[in-house]
Amino acid sequence: MQIAFFCICLWIGWRFIQFYFSCLSLGLATVSRPPGVEAFLPISAISALMSAWYWLQTGVIHSMHPAGLLIFGAVLAISFLFKRSFCSWICPFGFLSEKLADLGRRITGRNFHLPRWADWPLRGIKYLLLAFFVWVVFFGMNLADLRAFLNSPFNQTADVRLLLFFLHPSTTTLVVLAILIGLSIFVRHFWCRYLCPYGALTALVGLVSPTRIRRNIPSCIECGKCARVCPAGLPVDRLLTVHSDECSLCLECVQACPVANTLAAQTIYPRRRVRPVVIALAITGIFLLTIVFGKLSGHWQSAVKLRQMSRQIQYLQLSGLGNEHNPPSKNGNPPAAGF
Ligand code: SF4
Ligand code: SF4
Known part of the structure; x- marks a missing residue:
């Protein structure tokens, strides 16, 4: 993408x-x-x-x-x-x-x-x-x-x-x-x-977005891989739901998670998994x-x-825009004559 x-x-x-x-x-x-x-x-x-x-x-x-x-x-x-x-x-x-x-x-x-x-x-x-x-x-x-x-x-x-x-x-x-x-x-x-x-x-x-990264605590083995790859530096391995304004839903944490169906982007209500596609x-x-x-x-x-x-x-x-020694006229209008 x-x-x-x-x-x-x-x-x-x-x-x-x-x-x-x-x-x-x-x-x-x-x-x-x-x-x-x-x-x-x-x-x-x-x-x-x-x-x-x-x-x-x-x-x-x-x-x-x-x-x-x-x-x-x-x-x-x-x-x-x-x-x-x-x-x-x-x-x-x-x-x-x-x-x-x-x-x-x-x-x-x-x-x-x-x-x-x-x-x-x-x-x-x-x-x-x-x-x-x-x-x-x-x-x-x-x-x-x-x-x-x-x-x-x-x-x-x-x-x-x-x-x-x-x-x-x-x-x-x-x-x-x-x-x-x-x-x-x-x-x-x-x-x-x-x-x-x-x-x-x-x-x-994004703070009011219905889509969040959510961790399934019972199946999580707390390996910490999700937190290590997060570009925003979020402690994903210690959160149930990622609410941070810095989460860009890049899904790198989801990709890094070794346990199936443990980490996913989900809608809050109704709770549904949102696949990358x-x-x-x-x-x-x-x-x-x-x-x-x-x-x-x-x-x-x-x-x-x-x-x-x-x-x-x-x-x-x-008028030499980009040349600070020769700026265009103050109002930005082209001269009346010459074109
Ligand atoms: S989706 Fe990206 S930014 Fe959000 S918690 Fe996962 S790795 Fe971090
Ligand atoms: S990568 Fe998956 S299993 Fe490992 S801590 Fe994060 S959510 Fe848990």
Whole structure:
């Protein structure tokens, strides 16, 4: 599942790069823009939060980056049904984080866990970031502010700006990325566990999920294998039911358990075992239904016109985005003349 979703993300990224360069070189998009790129919008959680707040107030899905909002909804639905499974089954950053941790294990023979006194407060950082975003959007923006931002040239080209951010990384960006990569090699899931606000959101929603890991105490031989493989460092071998916000329903503990029918993902009520294939099919189904709904209801493609987007892209390139010595104009609008 992770590899499949990672390949889809790579394909979306590749199509978007082709789209960008066709706009840049020809002044016209000869490659269609993949709407899935909206899942990666700068701080996509914020962008989607704004669209969600707009939708809650007006009942209307804003036409700018609607796919981002629908994907956001799909992630929330998955988190409700299967806890933080988005992080371990779908998220490309979760996948990369996993690979970096594997590399760390190859280098040092193990992954390091931060001591409890450091782990607890650091885990709170992602919740603080999420709380800050929620505060800014839900308490700091009225309907007029939301409209102004969602319709702004900045938001129209948010995906392009993210691409340019990585195509022309500043020294600060490279240093921060290097630190995060280094930490993720030695501390498993450093980004996901401590910093990711999207992870905080899926974790909070997952707290009310009806699906949990549950141990059958009479058949458990207390070998501790489940706890040793748990990427979240949870004491699965000492719990009856795993309630932790950090459980991503990755099922590594279930796979490691040597005794049949001792450890399983189960629904709370009615108590039923949830097999991995069911989770995989449900996650895939939710994403497919989201795409079909978006396309059929006309809420998939962003409303920004391709010609307009091409102009914005050429303007961003000319204005030297990514070069702090030559920033674009303050309001983000392209100049009236010259196109
Ligand atoms: S190993 Fe088990 S308890 Fe640990 S995160 Fe994965 S599913 Fe949850
Ligand atoms: S791996 Fe299975 S048998 Fe071993 S402690 Fe965990 S639940 Fe019990």
